[in-house]
Amino acid sequence: MTKFHLRTPLSSADVQKLNAGDVVFLSGMIFSARDKAHVLMREKGAPISLEGAALYHCGPLIRGNTVLSAGPTTSGRMARYTEEVLARGVRAIIGKGGLPGAPFLNRAVYLAYPGGCGAAAALQLRVMGVHCQELGMAESLWEFEALEFGPMIVAVDSHGKDLYRDVRRSAEKQMTK
């Protein structure tokens, strides 16, 4: 378990050095997108550059320009878009609950931010811009400047290891005992 302090945009070398179980603190631009923003990106393209980007599955609570609470949302709902956002250059997806690991192989990582920790996350994020505001606060695509955003756990790495899958398998084994 190694601790990393990284900055976006992420390089493929950044991604390669991360192993499942490592802890990451991320600085630089990250952007939020949930269900509806993914539909819009599919239809109209992304309003920002995705090369080396970190995509945060989050529906934040924001007043004016201040982030009040901004923990992760369940990534599983966006699983159908993983392949296309990674193909467009995203190198890290941040969320909770995990995503199927196959699309991450050799190109990206899944970082787990502790769920429910919205107040702590808000203090590490600054609003830099917003797109698709017609979707409402939670579903808009927010651009944040992250300041040592973490602790995040590398839950799916680019080498084929997936902590959620391992935990699920061992739970299944425990059940049949």
Next chain:
Amino acid sequence: MRTRVIEATVRALMQAETRLPSWVMQRIEEAASLETNPLARSHLQFMLENVRLAEEGSLPICQDTGLPIFHVQMGRDRVLDFSLQDAIAEGVRIATSTIPLRPNTVDPITRKNSGDNTGPGMPDIILDHVDGRSLKITAYPKGAGSENMSLVGMLNPADDPYDFILKTVSERAANACPPLFLGIGIGGSFDLAARLAKRALFNMPGNSPQELQLLKRLNNLGIGPMGLGGDTTVLGLKIETAFCHTASLPVAINFQCWANRSATEVII
């Protein structure tokens, strides 16, 4: 009186969104001190730290400020000359703009957001009549992450309800922000089982031998905080039962994340 109900609703929501009940904090602290997996322990400590930051800054603990769900216990000797539903809805609207809360309620088909956390059926008020004159309003803002993982199973009477619960939790826990609290309804009908499960969350935690045994079996699964492994998967659970049809065995599991929010206001 209507004004007092509105104000009590706002106060209950403010309290529930920005701090956790002391018994919930105690459960998380105990789990953090007993947890043997270092990653899991650091998650639990970060959760406690997050609650402290929320309290200090009067910030919502979680950005998912939830669906507005209320348990109201109304004294039988009290007569209201106004709509309780409307008064609590007014409190929810005020709380949404003042705390503030994230606007979460949408039309289920058009997905259009009302912007103020109300709408047909919302807030959801579960009403009980009790002795006396007091009016007790408890806010249970309910996040979607855990609610989405909840399930009603219409089991065969020959099935083991505990096997069903174990299987459901092992498949779904990671998405529900564990460590969890579980409201479990066994018996009744399709909808009664679900309501029993919701009410079980109001009467948390249970300490019967069956409940403690189930708690132990669930924690042995090793799912851990956020589904990344550890000793702490379930922090508390409660089972509520009702008689059911001889040909039925409904079992409902209402998942609640670690941030088990609630706050009560009493109007005397």
